Amino acid sequence: MSDGAVGPEEAGGAHIAPPAAVRVEGLWKRFGEQIAVAGIDLELPAGKFIGLVGPNGAGKTTTLSMVTGLLRPDAGKVLVGGHDVWQDPVAVKARIGVLPEGLRLFDRLSGRELLAYSGRLRGLPGDVVDRRATQLLDVLDLAGAQHKLVVDYSTGMRKKIGLAAALLHNPEVLFLDEPFEGVDPVSAQTIRGVLERYTVSGATVVFSSHVMELVESLCDWVAVMAAGRIRAQGTLAEVRGDAPTLQSAFLELVGANGRDSGESLDWLGGGAR
Numbered sequence: 273m274s275d276g277a278v279g280p281e282e283a284g285g286a287h288i289a290p291p292a293a294v295r296v297e298g299l300w301k302r303f304g305e306q307i308a309v310a311g312i313d314l315e316l317p318a319g320k321f322i323g324l325v326g327p328n329g330a331g332k333t334t335t336l337s338m339v340t341g342l343l344r345p346d347a348g349k350v351l352v353g354g355h356d357v358w359q360d361p362v363a364v365k366a367r368i369g370v371l372p373e374g375l376r377l378f379d380r381l382s383g384r385e386l387l388a389y390s391g392r393l394r395g396l397p398g399d400v401v402d403r404r405a406t407q408l409l410d411v412l413d414l415a416g417a418q419h420k421l422v423v424d425y426s427t428g429m430r431k432k433i434g435l436a437a438a439l440l441h442n443p444e445v446l447f448l449d450e451p452f453e454g455v456d457p458v459s460a461q462t463i464r465g466v467l468e469r470y471t472v473s474g475a476t477v478v479f480s481s482h483v484m485e486l487v488e489s490l491c492d493w494v495a496v497m498a499a500g501r502i503r504a505q506g507t508l509a510e511v512r513g514d515a516p517t518l519q520s521a522f523l524e525l526v527g528a529n530g531r532d533s534g535e536s537l538d539w540l541g542g543g544a545r
């Protein structure tokens with residue numbers, strides 16, 4: 273391993289644990305009075321499809337923003353492939369692809385121009401960018417819209433072109449914040465196929481979601497977050513435990529079972545008029 277990367281841990285001298293794709297230690301972020309992320313530790317294994325799940329406001333976006341070098345933590349450390357995100361940002365950025373929430377794209381470019389621009393920013397040769405862009409546009413069913421300005425793309429098309437831009441340099445780890453939000457079932461299936469193919473080759477996908485069925489059907493490994501803390505992390509089976517579904521395990525973990533589900537709204541509906 274070169275350029276100062278932290279090597280895999282020796283466990284008991286003989287067995288060498290597989291390196292984590294991402295290691296997070298004591299990560300904190302506070303916005304004024306609001307503690308968004310309260311000192312979390314994560315060890316995300318390489319080559320897995322990983323879901324970061326949690327209710328609204330749990331701290332998923334804040335975590336992913338810090339892990340990908342978009343937001344500076346108040347405290348804590350993040351290593352991607354053994355490289356520190358804040359001390360060695362260029363090495364980390366070369367290894368990751370990111371599809372952030374509410375992605376701002378250069379939307380006065382066409383889809384193809386956007387990919388050409390992203391590829392050149394990544395330092396890829398022009399012919400490689402052209403070839404990969406053609407393939408990605410094709411697989412993501414955007415070939416027909418490649419010369420249309422991105423500003424005129426639908427929400428799902430924007431997600432797909434953002435995904436193509438994030439994949440173009442073949443990163444080791446891909447971070448996706450709510451990649452399926454606003455995406456129709458056909459496009460979701462396409463995105464899913466691309467991501468499954470990508471992880472089979474040994475790459476890692478980390479995505480945030482609050483749709484449990486989706487996480488259950490896609491992920492090998494899950495981290496559950498609530499109120500800025502990690503409530504559970506491990507394989508899908510470990511996190512689900514004895515619960516029949518991930519959804520029920522999740523409700524239990526985040527303490528949502530037994531919450532008033534609207535009984536107090538006795539004025540709501542036709543009967544009370």
Ligand SMILES: Nc1ncnc2c1ncn2[C@@H]1O[C@H](COP(=O)(O)OP(=O)(O)OP(=O)(O)O)[C@@H](O)[C@H]1O
Binds near residue numbers: 326329330333334
């Ligand atoms: N820039 C900010 N300024 C102030 N508070 C913020 C900021 N960003 C996030 N927060 C707060 O931090 C907490 C975590 O927000 P975050 O967006 O990380 O949650 P999330 O799990 O991604 O939620 P959702 O699923 O609704 O997108 C929330 O209470 C939110 O209001």
